[in-house]
Amino acid sequence: MLLIRNGTVLDGEGIRKKDILIDESGVIVRLEDSISSIENIEEIDVDKFVVAPSFVDMHTHLRVPGNEEAEDIESATTAAVLGGFTHLVAMPNTDPVIDSVSKVFDLKRRIQNSNAKCEIIISSAITCGRMGKELVDFRDLSQMGIMYFTDDGNGVDDPELFDFALALAQEYGVTVAQHLEFKEFRENKYFVNEGEVSSYLGMSGIKAVSEEAMLARDLAIAAHYNVHYHAMHVSTRRSVELIRIAKQAGINVTAEVTPHHLLLDEREVLKLDSTSFVNPPLRTEEDCLALRKGILDGTIDAIATDHAPHLNEVKDQPFISTAPGFIGLESAFRVSLSAICKTSKFGDVVPQGAESVVKAMSLNPAKILKISGKSEGGLGVGSVAEIVVLDMNSVSNLDASSFSSKSRNTPFDGMELRGKVVHTIRKGKLVVKNGILQS
Amino acid sequence: MTEKVAQVTARDVLKFGDDFLTIDEVGRSGLEDIVEFAESFVGDSSKYASALSGKIVATMFFEGSTRTRLSFELAAKQLGSNVLSFFESTSSVKKGESFKDTAKTVEAFGVDCLIVRHASIGASHQVARWVNIPVINAGDGCHAHPTQALIDVLTIRDSLRSRGKDISFEGIKVGILGDVRNSRVARSSAKALSLLGAQVVGIAPALWTPDKRSIETLGFSSFTSDLDSELEGLDFLILLRIQNERLQNKRMQSINEYIKNFSMTGSRLDRLNPEAFIMHPGPMNRGVEISSQLADSKKSLILNQVSYGIPARMAVLLKVLSEVGN
Ligand SMILES: [Zn+2]
Numbered sequence: 099m100l101l102i103r104n105g106t107v108l109d110g111e112g113i114r115k116k117d118i119l120i121d122e123s124g125v126i127v128r129l130e131d132s133i134s135s136i137e138n139i140e141e142i143d144v145d146k147f148v149v150a151p152s153f154v155d156m157h158t159h160l161r162v163p164g165n166e167e168a169e170d171i172e173s174a175t176t177a178a179v180l181g182g183f184t185h186l187v188a189m190p191n192t193d194p195v196i197d198s199v200s201k202v203f204d205l206k207r208r209i210q211n212s213n214a215k216c217e218i219i220i221s222s223a224i225t226c227g228r229m230g231k232e233l234v235d236f237r238d239l240s241q242m243g244i245m246y247f248t249d250d251g252n253g254v255d256d257p258e259l260f261d262f263a264l265a266l267a268q269e270y271g272v273t274v275a276q277h278l279e280f281k282e283f284r285e286n287k288y289f290v291n292e293g294e295v296s297s298y299l300g301m302s303g304i305k306a307v308s309e310e311a312m313l314a315r316d317l318a319i320a321a322h323y324n325v326h327y328h329a330m331h332v333s334t335r336r337s338v339e340l341i342r343i344a345k346q347a348g349i350n351v352t353a354e355v356t357p358h359h360l361l362l363d364e365r366e367v368l369k370l371d372s373t374s375f376v377n378p379p380l381r382t383e384e385d386c387l388a389l390r391k392g393i394l395d396g397t398i399d400a401i402a403t404d405h406a407p408h409l410n411e412v413k414d415q416p417f418i419s420t421a422p423g424f425i426g427l428e429s430a431f432r433v434s435l436s437a438i439c440k441t442s443k444f445g446d447v448v449p450q451g452a453e454s455v456v457k458a459m460s461l462n463p464a465k466i467l468k469i470s471g472k473s474e475g476g477l478g479v480g481s482v483a484e485i486v487v488l489d490m491n492s493v494s495n496l497d498a499s500s501f502s503s504k505s506r507n508t509p510f511d512g513m514e515l516r517g518k519v520v521h522t523i524r525k526g527k528l529v530v531k532n533g534i535l536q537s
Numbered sequence: 538m539t540e541k542v543a544q545v546t547a548r549d550v551l552k553f554g555d556d557f558l559t560i561d562e563v564g565r566s567g568l569e570d571i572v573e574f575a576e577s578f579v580g581d582s583s584k585y586a587s588a589l590s591g592k593i594v595a596t597m598f599f600e601g602s603t604r605t606r607l608s609f610e611l612a613a614k615q616l617g618s619n620v621l622s623f624f625e626s627t628s629s630v631k632k633g634e635s636f637k638d639t640a641k642t643v644e645a646f647g648v649d650c651l652i653v654r655h656a657s658i659g660a661s662h663q664v665a666r667w668v669n670i671p672v673i674n675a676g677d678g679c680h681a682h683p684t685q686a687l688i689d690v691l692t693i694r695d696s697l698r699s700r701g702k703d704i705s706f707e708g709i710k711v712g713i714l715g716d717v718r719n720s721r722v723a724r725s726s727a728k729a730l731s732l733l734g735a736q737v738v739g740i741a742p743a744l745w746t747p748d749k750r751s752i753e754t755l756g757f758s759s760f761t762s763d764l765d766s767e768l769e770g771l772d773f774l775i776l777l778r779i780q781n782e783r784l785q786n787k788r789m790q791s792i793n794e795y796i797k798n799f800s801m802t803g804s805r806l807d808r809l810n811p812e813a814f815i816m817h818p819g820p821m822n823r824g825v826e827i828s829s830q831l832a833d834s835k836k837s838l839i840l841n842q843v844s845y846g847i848p849a850r851m852a853v854l855l856k857v858l859s860e861v862g863n
Contacts, residue, residue: 419657
């Protein structure tokens with residue numbers, strides 16, 4: 099049992115000061131203004147901290163199977179709980195690709211036999227091998243419980259094939275999530291935004307329109323179905339605008355943004371450092387501002403890490419052949435909060451800003467993924483205690499050397515960031531206490 | 538200069554132990570300092586014949602360019618340095634060994650300076666971060682080729698001086714013609730010439746033009762795809778080598794399309810300002826970007842550029858590897 103004292107509860111049901119009592123089975127049994135101490139029960143005082151539903155990452159590259167040197171189940175899930183996450187969606191672009199019942203079965207078994215610290219939600223590719231040629235077996239996979247389909251790393255270029263994918267998604271009630279990029283726009287390009295900075299450096303970059311054109315096409319197709327379509331890691335202001343319009347038009351679309359696209363822009367690339375290359379690339383300052391606004395006004399539903407671990411030897415290659423992407427689980431909250439609060443320049447947290455980050459990192463993804471026990475949202479009596487306790491005010495420099503991820507590819511090392519994940523509670527148990535993993 | 542790219546600010550004059558990676562980093566004073574130093578020994582460099590004796594200069598070329606490599610190696614040898622040549626085409630870089638490993642390995646041979654040529658942008662910046670010895674950029678993708686810019690500055694100053702003109706670049710108009718978008722020579726030379734006061738006009742097919750917002754930062758005063766209307770007003774015209782693989786793709790349909798509008802051949806020669814001179818970093822594609830007649834004419838400074846290659850590189854080597862140039 100666990101008693102959480104004096105926390106400011108922020109769960110979409112209004113901000114309020116409450117004490118929370120969690121019972122032996124991990125369920126919240128009391129939520130009251132003040133609960134008096136009970137003998138032999140662990141108590142944590144979280145005065146000055148925010149108590150929120152734990153985070154859910156819609157976009158983690160687990161690297162299992164196939165690249166366990168860069169990350170494995172234990173290291174990824176440890177990084178996740180340290181970052182305040184209790185659930186993550188594992189991307190299917192592994193080696194081999196997760197695109198069949200047997201591959202899902204193998205991964206499930208590996209997760210069961212692992213020392214996973216959080217829930218792993220398995221997703222499947224849309225097309226076999228993510229090759230964009232033939233669709234996976236939506237029927238069998240959905241019957242096995244797979245609800246999330248994406249060719250992440252690649253977009254589905256062929257419009258007819260994508261139309262068929264949405265028809266099947268409608269039939270089986272599953273979500274199709276698109277990595278928005280036409281492959282023709284990527285050929286022989288650096289993972290930088292095509293624009294002023296890339297041109298200055300002589301790099302051919304990836305145009306914003308590569309994302310926007312696919313998003314517009316997808317929305318046009320989705321309008322013909324009663325289907326949930328999810329736009330992954332949107333990175334441009336016009337993408338935000340397209341999603342806003344589509345939502346107004348009644349299309350069942352949700353969207354995510356990464357923490358790094360909220361905080362950084364294309365000028366990072368001027369450092370000519372390997373930790374500036376990511377796909378989609380870091381865009382312009384105007385894009386960055388529009389993405390923050392999208393989080394604040396709810397046009398963008400979720401913040402998802404796109405946690406993409408790479409070994410140093412991959413990052414220590416020439417930029418034209420570098421592997422794009424950053425690790426993100428352990429920095430996501432701090433980076434996102436810093437970005438959203440940037441308007442106030444590390445002054446007081448805008449309450450709306452803090453609430454938007456919590457919504458985008460926990461409530462909304464839980465709802466989108468229909469996570470049982472979590473999708474209902476609030477920290478109500480009777481719900482399983484999956485909680486994160488957050489310090490919204492402390493400011494400190496990020497130290498990547500302390501990360502639990504096996505990889506170190508982050509552009510945020512040493513950066514001054516706001517916020518801190520203090521405790522993570524999974525199924526009623528403190529798995530992270532004062533920022534330290536509990537055994 | 539836009540605020541965005543203005544972050545890349547000039548560091549200082551080139552000094553002992555420094556890297557030489559871009560023109561932007563040395564800025565106007567650094568550029569003038571190197572150029573004047575090179576001019577101080579052009580024609581007779583015998584007093585520096587053993588300035589680098591006992592040193593080892595390594596050329597690390599991951600992209601074929603015999604003339605640039607030979608020019609650097611000759612420059613090093615004329616200063617008494619030993620030379621180590623390392624050539625590896627990027628495709629053959631061994632699996633498992635990273636680019637960093639390769640750079641660290643060459644450094645561990647005990648060399649004093651690395652001269653790096655690579656098809657990937659920023660490669661010499663990467664190497665400079667990994668090793669503790671000076672790194673000289675001999676060309677990184679479409680980004681920078683700073684010693685070529687020194688050569689162009691030296692060539693233009695020589696041309697002005699030999700005609701009894703002021704060697705200041707104020708009031709001089711230079712055209713840079715070709716695939717500017719994909720040219721490291723264009724980037725470095727435009728920057729150097731504009732820093733010294735020249736007006737630099739980019740001339741290129743529309744799809745070979747850099748992003749509009751970057752033009753000024755790159756050192757260009759304007760861009761045009763109308764070569765014919767520029768010919769009369771230019772004092773110097775730098776032609777870029779046209780890469781064959783760029784002549785038939787989505788951006789350019791055929792070689793004839795380029796020749797028709799952008800080649801310095803035929804009647805265009807007559808329209809060129811009689812006082813103007815032509816330059817080319819080499820190697821030339823005769824009949825594509827330049828006619829043989831023009832290349833071999835008195836209007837061509839191409840051989841002067843070649844002859845300035847060695848003093849330009851000697852000046853850089855002396856600056857970063859010894860105290861004599863400082
Ligand atoms: Zn993706």
